[in-house]
């Protein structure tokens with residue numbers, strides 16, 4: 001019989017350690033908010049494949065759309081012949097994005113989307129430098145690795161870093177960086193490292209994903225927009241993790257009063273089928289030379305069909321509203337956990353829609369990060385039957401990313417499992 005242990009042994013021989021699997025189980029099947037491993041064990045899914053299955057596992061509409069497209073053709077390359085699904089998806093996203101007069105282009109992974117947003121911003125401005133933030137995560141390619149604001153494990157072992165990337169501290173008041181501190185640091189970068197006239201883009205996640213679910217403060221985002229306008233810099237809102245109803249809006253940047261220039265998207269757009277894209281102001285998007293953008297698999301037809309169905313499901317099932325409901329239920333339970341003396345100490349609790357997180361701290365009422373407790377809780381959650389992810393610049397954030405379609409009974413069950421995992 002195939003067991004988790006036998007597959008783990010084969011995996012360790014066949015697959016390098018550089019790709020880490022958080023839960024040492026091997027999946028057999030999944031449906032909406034539930035998963036079953038090869039031994040038949042059942043789990044509630046609070047991971048959504050890292051914010052991908054916002055529409056749940058195997059949503060019938062999405063699977064049907066992908067199946068219908070696969071009956072026609074699976075691949076042609078958009079650079080070889082066009083197909084309607086690609087164009088229709090661009091039209092739908094152009095209408096949905098908070099950008100007046102937008103165009104969209106598609107790729108496959110989030111890193112590609114973020115990297116291409118920078119490429120487009122560089123083509124438009126004719127400048128090279130890019131500013132990103134500590135704790136940011138933008139991918140694992142050569143450029144996005146340099147943009148990512150966490151050295152270990154993403155930028156180690158002598159890997160040369162792409163030039164022209166400058167990091168500014170991300171404002172997290174309870175970890176000692178105020179908005180004023182961050183703006184001061186940005187002005188120092190302009191003075192000491194690169195003049196604003198040489199900066200192509202400032203790239204920021206509206207809510208940091210891998211960095212710990214820290215929301216960019218509203219006034220800070222407004223000030224970034226003002227600075228970008230003053231100096232002709234493109235403001236890029238990386239929505240790879242926040243996009244597609246996760247935060248209670250289709251795009252998290254809709255929580256702000258500003259219009260970004262470019263929005264890289266990926267993950268939940270395809271509902272499990274690999275597709276990413278960049279949505280942006282038309283005159284900026286058109287700056288790259290013909291032939292300068294694209295990719296063999298970019299905007300795969302099956303993934304485009306799935307993505308169109310994802311947008312329908314988000315609309316028909318009111319997943320933005322559902323994100324708020326789910327987030328509210330989660331936050332209320334976590335606040336209760338925080339008050340309980342029989343559970344491990346919890347620090348800051350935060351959430352925007354269903355992008356909810358809390359910090360594990362060394363002492364009740366304290367603020368000192370406890371990465372060991374964080375690891376212990378995710379491991380205990382798995383034992384209890386809950387797929388739970390950690391993250392964070394300080395490696396002490398537990399993030400809750402249930403599918404937005406999750407059955408409410410499964411949501412409660414998952415939170416009960418989390419309570420068990422938090423027991424001292």
Ligand SMILES: Cc1ncc(COP(=O)(O)O)c(C=O)c1O
Pocket residue numbers: 050109110111112114137138139140205209210238239240241242266267
């Ligand atoms: C905000 C953000 N940008 C970019 C990426 C990279 O996406 P991918 O892993 O699909 O390359 C991620 C992945 O977690 C992300 O959260």
